[in-house]
Amino acid sequence: MGLDAYVPCRCLAEGLVEDPPVPWSMLGTAGGLPYLKRDCLGEERDEDTDRKWWALYEKLCDWREASCQHWGMEICSARVGSWPEVSVFRSYVSRFDDGQLSTLRNLLPHRNSGSVSPEQASAVLSELDLLCERAVGCPGWFLVDADTGEEEYDYNPRWGGNWAFSHGGISCGFDPAGIFVRKDDVEVFRSMAVQQRVKYEDDRDVVTFIGDDGSQFTFDGMGFGRDDLDLKVVARPLVQDDIPCVKPLRELFQASIETDTPVYWC
Numbered sequence: 001m002g003l004d005a006y007v008p009c010r011c012l013a014e015g016l017v018e019d020p021p022v023p024w025s026m027l028g029t030a031g032g033l034p035y036l037k038r039d040c041l042g043e044e045r046d047e048d049t050d051r052k053w054w055a056l057y058e059k060l061c062d063w064r065e066a067s068c069q070h071w072g073m074e075i076c077s078a079r080v081g082s083w084p085e086v087s088v089f090r091s092y093v094s095r096f097d098d099g100q101l102s103t104l105r106n107l108l109p110h111r112n113s114g115s116v117s118p119e120q121a122s123a124v125l126s127e128l129d130l131l132c133e134r135a136v137g138c139p140g141w142f143l144v145d146a147d148t149g150e151e152e153y154d155y156n157p158r159w160g161g162n163w164a165f166s167h168g169g170i171s172c173g174f175d176p177a178g179i180f181v182r183k184d185d186v187e188v189f190r191s192m193a194v195q196q197r198v199k200y201e202d203d204r205d206v207v208t209f210i211g212d213d214g215s216q217f218t219f220d221g222m223g224f225g226r227d228d229l230d231l232k233v234v235a236r237p238l239v240q241d242d243i244p245c246v247k248p249l250r251e252l253f254q255a256s257i258e259t260d261t262p263v264y265w266c
């Protein structure tokens with residue numbers, strides 16, 4: 001689950017592709033790529049036409065992969081990020097925007113569809129540079145596995161730091177001041193470091209957080225995953241790689257400029 005994107009090549013538009021295995025009249029174009037029309041064998045759909053349609057569809061897919069020098073008629077294709085990464089990207093854009101990151105603010109979609117015109121590509125690239133310039137060296141907050149030192153999660157102020165929601169109005173998460181549990185939006189637990197202990201009882205997970213001062217809070221539902229973990233909140237200066245999605249977005253919008261073709265989300 002996440003957001004992907006591609007930039008089609010110009011071969012189809014410039015007539016540089018090999019002839020398709022079906023007449024051109026059976027094809028339409030969507031997202032800059034050819035597709036087999038649903039009604040290309042007539043309006044009536046029975047089992048026989050369905051079987052024929054799928055056979056043609058497979059041929060068309062093979063053709064699309066290899067009919068020009070670009071695999072799948074795409075000049076660039078990339079995973080932009082998982083949805084949580086997309087959300088963290090948005091939160092960094094909001095945090096570092098003083099009015100000069102307006103293209104980035106509305107850039108990423110909330111669904112796997114839509115496109116961005118090549119006219120916007122140079123603004124996207126310069127705003128990505130500006131975002132990184134501003135972010136690098138500023139404090140970032142991470143939830144760290146205290147045993148391995150691994151940074152597990154980025155702090156995301158977009159959700160008030162909330163990470164998981166459970167029954168009974170319980171949520172847990174972390175922010176720069178520590179790991180917290182809220183009940184009906186009222187904080188009932190907080191600690192910079194937590195031992196998370198999970199027991200499976202009566203068909204449900206029972207999570208206990210033990211704080212660094214020995215305080216405890218137990219609730220039914222989701223903690224940070226379902227394993228016993230020792231976690232702590234750590235602050236350190238941000239580096240460019242901390243901001244998700246930047247590298248694939250640079251590749252996609254560079255290709256968009258080079259080919260004067262939109263970036264399509266998928």
Ligand SMILES: [Zn+2]
Nearest residue numbers: 009011068070
């Ligand atoms: Zn091509």
